Amino acid sequence: MSIKQRGKVSAKRAVERFFFLLPLVPGVLLIFSLMMQLLPDQPLQRFFGHDSALDALVGGLVGSLAMGQVFVGYLAGGELVRNGIGLATATALIVSWATVGLTFLPYEMRAYGNRFAIARNLLAFVSTLIIAYATALLLDLM
Known part of the structure; x- marks a missing residue:
């Protein structure tokens, strides 16, 4: 072909x-x-607090554990931002949902090898945080 x-x-x-x-x-x-x-706004605000570094880390972890279609992550991130959650947090959630796959890690390890699967997920997670902060910073500058 x-x-x-x-x-x-x-x-x-x-x-x-x-x-x-x-x-x-x-x-x-x-x-x-x-x-x-x-959901009242207070628990969401309390859960994510006001420290953007920690919030983005939590958003990234939640996205890393999420399963399902990636477009759901986009919708969830948009709803979180609309309800006052920081852009870096929502971006970390969306990007990690699409790139990090902790729920599929055992399969990945078996299919591609332990070292590759762990390295890929770690690099994807670190990249997620960098992308989240860069996105928030660039949009704040605009």
Whole structure:
């Protein structure tokens, strides 16, 4: 199969996947909006506190443990920011949800080897924190 044919097949699969997931977005938004309305702001503010360094670390850990479709992380991060949680924290949650996979670590270790899987996850987590702070800093400057 040529590169051009593989590109067409990949593009077709991507479009199919997009339309397959599209109906889930309103339901996820509804659930997160409902959860944010039912949860009072005080516990969220207390849980994340006001120290952005520690908050981003906690957001990164929560995202690292999260399972499910990555787009849910985007929606969760947006809802957290809308409810007063810092941008660095939400960014750390989203990026770690997409890149760090602690729940899949045993599988990764078996498939790719212990050293590679652990190194990949550690580098992804450190990168998550750097990206979170850089994003928050750049958007504050704008």
